[in-house]
Amino acid sequence: DLAAPRLYSDTYVxxxxxxxxxxxxxxxxxxxxxxxxxxxxxxYKACLTETMSLYEMSKDTLLEKGLYIRSPYFPN
Incomplete structure (x- = not known):
């Protein structure tokens, strides 16, 4: 059903x-x-390379959208 509501949000995906x-x-x-x-x-080298690319793209997109949860930072 093309008119059905979405099951998941873009953030979740x-x-x-x-x-x-x-x-x-x-x-x-x-x-x-x-x-x-x-x-x-x-x-496995090819799979690893492709997965690294996917990881970097998803991380960059999360950072752009302000959704990436960074580790806590304590100044010295």
């Missing part, structure tokens, strides 16, 4: 993409470190 890209980075790095075959290693 953006936060979801950001969190899933963080999980993907962890999992692809672990898979890359345990891969032995060269073709599988190249596959």
């Amino acid at each position: 953006l936060q979801f993409i950001h969190q899933m890209s963080k999980i993907g980075l962890t999992n692809y790095a672990a898979s890359l470190s345990s891969a032995v075959r060269e073709d599988i290693t190249e596959h």
Whole structure:
């Protein structure tokens, strides 16, 4: 139904993409470190590169929108 209301807000979707890209980075790095075959290693390298790009895009968008939660900062 094209007239149905949206299920999720843009903010939720953006936060979801950001969190899933963080999980993907962890999992692809672990898979890359345990891969032995060269073709599988190249596959995980490509996946890791693409996921890093997705992570950076989602982080930059969150920062632009003022939605990124930064770590607390204490001046010296």
